[in-house]
Amino acid sequence: MKEKLTQEGFxxxxxxxxxxxxxxxxxxxxxxxxxxxxVLHDILHSSL
Incomplete structure (x- = not known):
């Protein structure tokens, strides 16, 4: 999660x-x- 958030610029x-x-x-x-x-909502729902 941290990596994905960092990639998004957070x-x-x-x-x-x-x-x-x-x-x-x-x-x-x-x-x-x-x-x-x-962003977390999108990440979590895209992996389902």
Missing amino acids: LAKIRAAHMAKQQYEILIPETELEEVKE
């Missing part, structure tokens, strides 16, 4: 979630939130 970082070892959080600037939501 500033994305990854960090491990505190509660689980195999889960991660994708961090993006709040100012890019709405655009990232749209």
Whole structure:
């Protein structure tokens, strides 16, 4: 996901979630939130 968001021009970082070892959080600037939501929606639905 991070690579795809970065390719789209977003500033994305990854960090491990505190509660689980195999889960991660994708961090993006709040100012890019709405655009990232749209891109993630497209990415997730194109892979189905």
